[in-house]
Amino acid sequence: MALLLAFALASVRAAQPAPPATPSLAASSAPAWDPAAPYVTRGQDEPGYRSWYLAVPGRAAQVKAFNDYLLSADVSGILPTWQLLRTASAWQECGGQPFEVPPTDEWPHMIQTLRYVRDYVIPAVGPVEAVSAYRNPVLNKCAGGAPESAHKLDSAVDLVPLRPTTREALMRSLCAAHSEHGAPYNAGLGFYAFLRFHVDSTKFRRWNMDPAVLPECPPLLHPEDAASSGQPLPVQAIPVQVTPPQAQPTAPAATPQAGQAH
DSSP states (O other): OHHHHHHHHHHHHHHSOOOOOOOOHHHHHSOOOOTTTTTOOTTSSHHHHHHHHHHSTTHHHHHHHHHHHHHHTTOTTSSOTTGGGBOOTTTTTTTOOSBOOOOGGGTHHHHHHHHHIIIIIHHHHOOEEEEEOOOOHHHHHHTTOOTTOGGGGTOOEEEEESSOOOHHHHHHHHHHHHHHHTGGGTOEEEEOSTTOEEEESSSOEEEOOOGGGTTTSOOBSOGGGOOOOSSOOSSOOSOOOOOOTTSOOOOOOOOOOTTOOO
């Protein structure tokens, strides 16, 4: 009898699922690496894209045409097409759309930018996520964009690295590649707060470098080229140049307005 009871209890235990493993304290307390979180609000994430895509019947054809154009230029898949439709991070405050297909006459401007991202950004820092690309003139102005912002031309894309890194290491890696290879692409490279950085293909220039990397990665710009993207810069990255007394005086360069973006 005792043997039968023991056998029955063993059978019941075997039929019960094992309790889930308890994660270690280190694993459960470590924050997930999500560098896009400060810049992507609900509605501009992937579920938000699906909702936007389905909200208007004509959008499917517009997105397909844009994707087909990238495919024809051999730059499809460098960044997900839906991320290249993200507008400004301040789209909600400005009453804009979270995504927008750029006008067709602006599409060629993105090609060289994507080639530079493929050839020299991703090899330098690994995979990246696009958090802002085309901005129509109204949204660009409301979001603090510069009047001649490359985002209005669909030439610019703001990115964040998907591999853990520091701001200084990110700058060093991207600056080295930009110094050596940026000019043939007319590549612009700028840094905003935290890990967000800007790439375009309108003019070879570089701005908003931290003092920690200035000896290796000096700015390549005129003061009026510099701007922020509505994110506070941790430091003032552009050194003030003093005109020697014997030099012919010139009119001071326009001071960039806070909150503007290329």
